[in-house]
Amino acid sequence: MKPEPSAPLSRHRPAGAILSLSLLLLAGCVSSRVPPAIGEAPEKPVSISQVQKAPDRFLERRVRWGGTILAVRNRQQTTEIELLSRPLDARGQPRGKAPGTGRFLALLSGFADPAEYPEKRLLTITGRLKRLETRPIGEYPYPYPVVTVEQSHLWPRPTPSEPPYFYPSPWYHHWPWHYYPWHPWYW
Numbered sequence: 424m425k426p427e428p429s430a431p432l433s434r435h436r437p438a439g440a441i442l443s444l445s446l447l448l449l450a451g452c453v454s455s456r457v458p459p460a461i462g463e464a465p466e467k468p469v470s471i472s473q474v475q476k477a478p479d480r481f482l483e484r485r486v487r488w489g490g491t492i493l494a495v496r497n498r499q500q501t502t503e504i505e506l507l508s509r510p511l512d513a514r515g516q517p518r519g520k521a522p523g524t525g526r527f528l529a530l531l532s533g534f535a536d537p538a539e540y541p542e543k544r545l546l547t548i549t550g551r552l553k554r555l556e557t558r559p560i561g562e563y564p565y566p567y568p569v570v571t572v573e574q575s576h577l578w579p580r581p582t583p584s585e586p587p588y589f590y591p592s593p594w595y596h597h598w599p600w601h602y603y604p605w606h607p608w609y610w
Contacts, residue, residue: 460487461575468487471508471525484552488529489545490517492543495537508523526560548576553570
C-alpha cells in the first residue's frame, strides 16, 4: 500500500518561525521589566555632592541613585552595598561608562548573598537618606551618604557585541564591514 502524500512542510515553517520569534521577543520584554519606583524619576532629585555638603537638609528625603557595585558586606541585621554612583538614564539604569559622581552605601534589610550582587554590576535603588558616615578610602576620609533601601533593581549584564570587521583592501571597499569566510584569502 502506498502512503498518501502529506502537505509540504515549507508552507507551515514561516508561520512557525514568526510565532517563535514573537514569543522570544515577548519573553525578553517581560523579563526586563523595571519596577515603577526605579523607572520614575523623583520630583526633586538630590545629588550625592549636595548631600555631602549639607546632610541635615536632606535627611529622610527619598532618593533614587544607582551605580556600579564596589563591595558587599553583610552585617548582623543588614547587608551593606557600596556603590560608585553614575548618572541614570530615563529608565533609571546607571550609565555604566559615564564617570562616577561619588560613592554611597545602600542598606538592605536582612541577609543578601554577595554572589547575587557581584562587583561591577549595575544596581539602582530607591530609599530614604539616613545619615552621612565618614570612612577612609586609602588614607582619605570620605563622607558616604547612607540610604535605607526600599526598592532595588539589579540590571542584567550587557550582552557582548562583536566588533565590526574591517579589512582595508581595495577589493572590499563597497562592503568594508563584513567578514568573508568563503574567500580563499581566509583559508
